[in-house]
Amino acid sequence: MSIYRNRYFVRFWSGEAISVTGAAAASVLLPLLAIETLHANPAWMGIISAAVWLPWLIVGLPAGAWVDTLPPRIVMIMANLLGIIAYGSILVAAAFGVLALAQIAAVAFAGGVASVFFRTAYSKLVVALVEVDDRPRANSLLFGTEQAAYTAGPGLGGILAQAFGAALGLFSNVAGLVVSTICLLTIKPKPPEAQTARLPLGRAIREGLALVFGDRHLRFFTLTGAVANFGLTGQSTVLTLWLVRDLRLEPVAVGGFLAVVSIGGIAGALAAPSVALRWGDARGTALALTVGAVAMPLYAIAGTGLMAWAAAACVAFGAGGIAASNVMRRSWIQNYVPEHLLGRQSTSAQLVNFGTMPLAAIVAGSLGEAFDLRLVILGMGLIVTAANGTVWAQPWLRASRQLPIRTENPRSDLQRID
Incomplete structure (x- = not known):
């Protein structure tokens, strides 16, 4: 059956498109609110950015264990409700004139907690909605739509900030979460292949880490x-401040700058299945990561006028590479990791994967106080280059066009863990 004829997937996909657009608008509106209304400095921007990712360190591991024993749809609905309450509180505080930077940081933290649970359940819901052969296309569509939302969303956020103010503009995120919740309430995923036993929390966490x-x-x-x-987090922490304070871009232009970057993400996500088919998902992933490695330091060439848009266009290629590699790896993980371990795999990996982000935000904010923001953005981009470049040293890249597959061989890594 064509993925487009899977009505539950299409409904889920549609809800996500609207919700992520609202979230993408909020990714511009929240920093603009802190900078323009409450006059945040680089240190405060680091605190707010860190608050978004800190929940992965605090609740990430237990969240994975819990999600593996709960229906993913219910988990995602509850996460959306938390986000609605958190972002709605900004609208209320702004209306009464009592909004403060500490509340913005608290809302960022609450939104991060919601994201931990929502994203942990996300892959499990895709597996429950989509057959194995359709998952690469489903992931491509979902990730491509996310990138499209991050193209339109920042521009929408800039327009809303210009027209109504950043605080009122955040209503777009609340509305998106409401739509996502309604769509989740109306889908019916298939039951899991096997009922996951409820293990003691400590043992469940250890299994995920192992x-x-x-x-x-x-x-x-x-x-x-x-x-x-x-x-990447170090760059994003100071990017909006750099564009507004140093390059003197208006809110609409900031949204447009980020939208241009995200266009590459759309192209990369939608091209990922074709890239995997042409070169194999192993070589395709390596090529995509290399594109990201080369492009991300080019943020630092941005200047006033045309140079700002030239930098955005260059980095768009990097965003495309990163998006394509994420689609290919997401599809591979869904087939490689047993379904009953997907939640714990996700949070165990993201404990490390996202756990560096709060530290990066604090480091970037601190460096931004001491050095030119352009140098901070360049240095953080070079870190991305070094990390992505290590893919060419992997033996599986020379052995096969395809990433390793799950095997029942008792000598395999995955089987030893199970």
């Missing part, structure tokens, strides 16, 4: 992803 760090392929992608995310 899976990720005992398997050399999962371990490689986890560790290199953690280093690359350090650089």
